[in-house]
Amino acid sequence: MDNQLPTLEDVAERAGVSTATVSRSLNAPDRVSAHTRDRVMAAVRELGYAPNFGAQALAAKRTNTFGAIIPTMENAIFARGLQAFQEELSREGITLLVASSSYSPELEEEQMRALVARGADALLLIGHDRTPECYAFLEHRQIPHVVAWTYDPTRARLSIGFDNRKAMKALTGRVLDLGHRNIAMISAETAGNDRARERVEGVRDAIGERGLDPAALRLVETPYAIANGAREFQAFMESGDRPTAVLCGNDVLAAGALSMARKLGIDVPGDVSITGFDDIEIAEIVTPPLTTVHVPHREMGRGAARLLVALRNGEDPGPSVELEARLEWRETLGVVSG
Amino acid sequence: MDNQLPTLEDVAERAGVSTATVSRSLNAPDRVSAHTRDRVMAAVRELGYAPNFGAQALAAKRTNTFGAIIPTMENAIFARGLQAFQEELSREGITLLVASSSYSPELEEEQMRALVARGADALLLIGHDRTPECYAFLEHRQIPHVVAWTYDPTRARLSIGFDNRKAMKALTGRVLDLGHRNIAMISAETAGNDRARERVEGVRDAIGERGLDPAALRLVETPYAIANGAREFQAFMESGDRPTAVLCGNDVLAAGALSMARKLGIDVPGDVSITGFDDIEIAEIVTPPLTTVHVPHREMGRGAARLLVALRNGEDPGPSVELEARLEWRETLGVVSG
């Protein structure tokens, strides 16, 4: 039934040479006479031959494929960085394969194995949190890998990113400087997400530093979705004690909060300030434009690619690199009202 | 030097069974006794074993991997559908590998080869437009594939999606009914993008049907980006002859238009109406919420997965499926002013 694809042997037969010669014509043309090579190439063309990757990888023990495992493709958080990552890799002749873990640790391990099994020579990972099994696997197989989207000075693993905690602390500092004291935070779920956790800690740091009580922070966690941001914002607003500033763990939640504010007729930043984190595209187009923390997505993606290529080539990638995440001042943060 | 990875044989030895049993424990657990299976699994874990994909593919002639090639990961258009696609596949034990073509036909072919070479059993493709080489390749290798995000009754290829032309025609009909006559359209680039082209045709259909002149449509094409939508909108608004309605080929362009309107102090829909297409998340959160065409992303992703699985299994997938894309009425479309 299924139309057998031509194999090396078919080509060899047609060209009247051995499979070895065909293989050499394809992979090391100068080790074969021009005349033979031409005949082989003609046969290849006539048969529409293409090498079988599996067999090739099996025999040659190398691929030129890197893998990336991102928590989700459902939003733009990783998109821009990934795009830059891919662009840099393709410059090196490396193909990128992407898998998504849906924020599930078990799935992440599975995807990791799938990618490695398919020949990924190296892996791009997001954040430090993952199961010990994942790390054991990486260690054991000696898979070159780099952690991105975070730079945590307390971790040894090679990484490239920004200090989530520090950035959030800086932002919160500004919020406090504007007089806000009743602060609420809508965070992404922190379980298995060190970046989210760091951001929460950053808020607490800033509060503590001002001599205020970090425990007074009104914190809620919710999965990544606009609707969730909206719902949690509504809950805060309808509680007896309205916060004057709602810090969101990311722009998606903030966008939800903002749209709910509009729906409830709450003026931002007049009645309440809202901030985000990530500076993805929507931050610019929501109304009013969102004050957030700008993350150097492209730079991060490009840098990650370079680190990974170095690692794979057995070169010294150097130390982890810290990028700056700076405050992007727009219009949703104002002085405390009333 | 390089730490040999454990092989099936190593696992077999450690577990005290044959390689066949190990293979079966992994791929068909119920053909092996629970006791044996446990021993095997323990050995697998201890050794950090992961199957060599090349060898596996070579021997089994099947990889349980599907591939998807999407034009871009930079925005949410394909995200939700892809997520649903993946969820459905993982239910079948199939891993999804994603590659992005950056809207480039050459790159698409390259990615296609890469995916297939790495063992994709089947491919999810977006839209019908691609190079003859791509189709020749698919034909030649007999790769099961399905085209999504469009349903075009004039094409024979198996597809799942909605009729872009019909949907856009319906939307435009509503716009005309509201009295708009000076209509402009900001379209995505139509070269190599049948969906964009169909949408433009849909607008013309509606105009023609009313006995008006389709050639009077003021049309501009621009690449996919918020900033481009903003720029083209501005150009229309600053032309001597302001349109009363600006139809955008997708929500991203519409979001740009909307933010520019706000910047220019133009009231939407008071001064000008704006519509989008796709109904991605931002459509709901821009101000005012965008009137657009709702696309059944999840249903499409899920359906595509089912078609593809059937194809791969040699079953009859049935005919192409047409989904409904309905008008999502929000607040950016109003009666013609003045």
Add this chain to the structure above:
DNA sequence: TCTAAAGATGCAAGCGCTTACATTGCCAAG
């Protein structure tokens, strides 16, 4: 207790390719 069917496991032949090593043929130098 005996026997046959069913279940569990092992054996070994490939899958399509690369590559170390062996062979062949040719040429220049002795």
Add this chain to the structure above:
DNA sequence: CTTGGCAATGTAAGCGCTTGCATCTTTAGA
């Protein structure tokens, strides 16, 4: 006319896995 050396090519052994078939255990009915 040999012969050593080199370039071109062929031979064949795997690479790590799956799977049809053979073999060995159980289990249960007679």
